[in-house]
Amino acid sequence: MPNTSACGATNIDCRSCPKATDNIIIYASHPRGFHLPAHKCEENILIFLLKGEVLVNSNEYAGTTLRAGEFILQAIGSKYEILAMTDVECVCYRFEQPRFFCETRYSYIANEVQPPLIYSPLKIKPEVQYFLDASKSYMTEAKICKELLAFKQKELGFLLGQYYTDYELSMLVHPLSKYTNSFQYFVLKNHNRVKTVEELAKLGGYTTTTFRRIFTSVFHQPVYEWMQERRCEGIMYELQHTDATISEICYKYGFESLPHFSNFCKKKFSASPRNLRTGKNTIPATAQPAHNG
Known part of the structure; x- marks a missing residue:
């Protein structure tokens, strides 16, 4: 009889199988x-x-x-x-x-x-x-x-x-x-202090690869997507509920220029920063900020 593996293949080295991990x-x-x-x-x-x-x-x-x-x-x-x-x-x-x-x-x-x-x-x-x-x-x-x-x-x-x-x-x-909760606390406390995933990983003493892996296991979402969502939430809150100027918000969230910030808002929220602030052309309640940008 032929030497057949459990997955039905004959004489195959399981280490080279696409299912190997x-x-x-x-x-x-x-x-x-x-x-x-x-x-x-x-x-x-x-x-x-x-x-x-x-x-x-x-x-x-x-x-x-x-x-x-x-x-x-x-x-x-x-x-x-x-x-x-x-x-x-x-x-x-x-x-x-x-x-x-x-x-x-x-x-x-x-x-x-x-x-x-x-x-x-x-x-x-x-x-x-x-x-x-x-x-x-x-x-x-x-x-x-x-x-x-x-x-x-x-x-x-x-x-x-x-x-x-x-x-x-x-x-x-x-x-x-304990350690899961402490990791969550670190992320929630420090994510708005940095601009990139690499900076956040370094702040916690992790390599970027390790930080991404732990983050995904704890938050069930890629860290970049999560940080983008928090960034969008922060921008929207600042525009609609604070007295900070648009320029201050722009540079606080790491944008190089006002045009760059405006393009970001139009892409994410379908409205300019000024219109978001005044409530004109605001996104519908069912719309959600995109994850990538």
Whole structure:
């Protein structure tokens, strides 16, 4: 019989398939003395230690020894450092949002369940160990079928929800909620202080690529589109509800000249700045500012 893959193709290397995607469930091994310097997480990461001991240093796990059979979470935006005290093996799951975890339970834990004052690693329960052993055996490639990856993500979400209590899961949910909220606060507080996505990313200490990725996962919208919408809202408010001159508004929002500002308003709002200010030719209630411009 021919060697046929699950997707129906014959003798195909799944890593070169159009459905292949970057693997986010990674098996890794490191020698004693391996050191991961302190750095800011660009994604959420669950670290399941299969063998050995590592010393973890972060706000949540200050000077904590993580031992084989335990796991921790480090959330987007948090800082952590790792030192291997012995030869170690681990499975790491990197993700942006816990989308395969029950949203109702996540919300309940975030709002109703108090986390411990001192965080400690969680035990890897037998059902999760089976999952990790399987991941270690056949999910070792850098590229993997995205459908298989989605199944494994969903399976891990189910296992965590099924075999861990609300109190145990609070040590995962609260850091996720905390850093998500702090990122939102940073964006809302600072977006009007900058002119470009690059400037906002730099202000937060992120690379532009990382900032765009985190922003999309938190706000569910590309950052450029979001900033353009806020810019349009701000311009409209200033024109209709403040005494600032049109020139002041023009330069406040980064336009090089009044003609440039006027063209922008005509394109976005179908009216000149002066007519928007006086209420003439205002856009219909059903019209919405465009996202690009």
